[in-house]
Amino acid sequence: MSVTTDIAAAPATPAVHADGHGHVTNTGLSNEKLAMWAFLGSECLLFGALISTYFLYRGKSVSGPTPKDIYDIPYTSVSSFVLLMSSLTMVLALAAIQRGDHRRLRVWLVATALLGASFIAGQVYEFTSFIREGLTIKTNLFGSSFFVLTGFHGVHVTLGIVMLLSLWNLSLRGKLPQEKSEVVEIAGLYWHFVDVVWIVIFTVIYLIPS
Amino acid sequence: MSSRAAEQTEHLEQASDHDAHAGHPTEAQYIKIAVILATITAVEVGLYYTSFSTVATNATLIVLAGVKFVIVAAYFMHLKFDNKILRRLFITGFVLASFCYIAYLLTLGVFQ
Numbered sequence: 001m002s003v004t005t006d007i008a009a010a011p012a013t014p015a016v017h018a019d020g021h022g023h024v025t026n027t028g029l030s031n032e033k034l035a036m037w038a039f040l041g042s043e044c045l046l047f048g049a050l051i052s053t054y055f056l057y058r059g060k061s062v063s064g065p066t067p068k069d070i071y072d073i074p075y076t077s078v079s080s081f082v083l084l085m086s087s088l089t090m091v092l093a094l095a096a097i098q099r100g101d102h103r104r105l106r107v108w109l110v111a112t113a114l115l116g117a118s119f120i121a122g123q124v125y126e127f128t129s130f131i132r133e134g135l136t137i138k139t140n141l142f143g144s145s146f147f148v149l150t151g152f153h154g155v156h157v158t159l160g161i162v163m164l165l166s167l168w169n170l171s172l173r174g175k176l177p178q179e180k181s182e183v184v185e186i187a188g189l190y191w192h193f194v195d196v197v198w199i200v201i202f203t204v205i206y207l208i209p210s
Numbered sequence: 211m212s213s214r215a216a217e218q219t220e221h222l223e224q225a226s227d228h229d230a231h232a233g234h235p236t237e238a239q240y241i242k243i244a245v246i247l248a249t250i251t252a253v254e255v256g257l258y259y260t261s262f263s264t265v266a267t268n269a270t271l272i273v274l275a276g277v278k279f280v281i282v283a284a285y286f287m288h289l290k291f292d293n294k295i296l297r298r299l300f301i302t303g304f305v306l307a308s309f310c311y312i313a314y315l316l317t318l319g320v321f322q
Contacts, residue, residue, distance in 0.1 A: 029293055037296045041303020048307035055320050077255045081248060088244035091286050095237055185288075192287045196279050203275035207258045208268050 036186045040193045047197050050152055054145040054205060061140035070133050071206055072126070079122040080202045083157075086115035087195045090188045097171075100178040106171050109184075112191065113164040116157050123154050146205070153201060156194045163187045233291045243285050250274050 025031055093108035127147070130136075137147040167187055170176040176183065235243065254274050257267055284290040289297050315321060 027293075027295060029295060034296070034299070037299045038303075041300050041306075044300075044303045044307040045310070048311045052311040052315055055315055056318060058320075073255065073258055077251065081251055084247050084251060085244060087247075087282060087286050088240060091235075091240050092237060095234075095240070189287055192282055195286075196282050199275055199278045199282065203254065203271050207254060207271050 030182060032186055033182065033189075036189050040189065043193060043197075047149075047152075047200075050145075050149040051200065051204060054149050057141035057145045061142045063140050065130075065133055065135045065139070066142060067146075067206075070130055070135055072129075073206060075122070075126070076202065076206050079119055079126075080198060082115050082122070083119045083195055083198050086112045086119070087192050089115060090191045094181065094184050094188050097176070097178060097181040097184050102171055102176075105176075105184070106168055109164050109168040109171070113161050113168070116161045116164070116191075120154060120157055120161070123150065127151075149201065149205070153194070153197060156197070160187075160191045160194055163190065234288060235285055240285070243281060247278055247281060250278050 027034070089108045089111040093105050093112060096102075096104035096108055127150075130143075135143045135146075137144055164187065167176060167184060254271055257271055257274075260267065283300070289300065
């Protein structure tokens with residue numbers, strides 16, 4: 001086949017690598033990134049259901065403790081700040097791999113995982129203190145909806161920490177080259193999503209009084 | 211594939227790779243964005259302790275949470291700079307969830 005015929009046979013819309021890292025797609029977008037965004041869109045429905053359930057049961061507990069009895073706003077504010085800052089370290093990790101700085105990539109990945117772990121440790125402490133004060137998942141409607149919602153979020157953060165440590169391990173073994181920066185970007189999308197969900201939870205569950 | 215076609219594809223890939231990161235904030239800008247987010251969080255916590263009208267406080271808290279949500283999605287998740295398809299995909303999920311659950315809560319009289 002001649003050169004001219006070869007080029008003419010190419011699709012009208014250039015099928016290029018999405019972000020230069022995935023395989024060739026018709027949309028020009030990477031399938032992995034597209035799948036992550038579709039997944040995050042569906043996660044809105046999951047967390048929407050959990051937040052709605054909390055609203056539905058809010059103020060309907062026949063026995064205590066109630067949110068006002070046990071919430072420690074200054075403590076949760078610090079936890080929220082920690083998670084918010086982990087989003088910053090995550091974008092700094094992405095920026096580092098995009099310019100080929102693998103040492104900084106590992107530093108920021110570990111920093112993000114540590115901030116996430118601090119958030120989880122804070123949540124474990126909060127749950128423990130709530131249980132000590134008499135609020136369990138079975139105590140009342142508030143306890144059920146609160147523990148299910150924040151517990152699901154905590155599981156998401158934990159999975160994110162596993163992802164970050166896996167990336168750190170891959171980078172340490174030299175298996176995360178600059179050309180595969182999209183892998184870090186996709187993990188980052190998940191991490192930021194977990195952060196935005198907490199932004200909503202912190203406001204509607206903790207700050208807005210019932 | 212001929213060498214010329216391969217070169218053309220490679221060129222397109224490089225162009226796409228360059229475009230994918232073009233316009234993304236710099237590290238200094240990311241830090242500024244984080245400072246803005248931290249400030250908004252501090253304002254939210256401050257509002258919690260104020261004794262203004264509950265309706266006004268709650269409305270302000272919701273608006274501030276929305277602003278934080280949009281900032282993280284637009285700048286940290288790069289929705290502002292990425293392909294429109296990704297933006298539409300996420301917004302569709304978010305809007306669908308919002309409408310679905312607001313309708314559900316209204317039906318059950320939660321906001322009455």
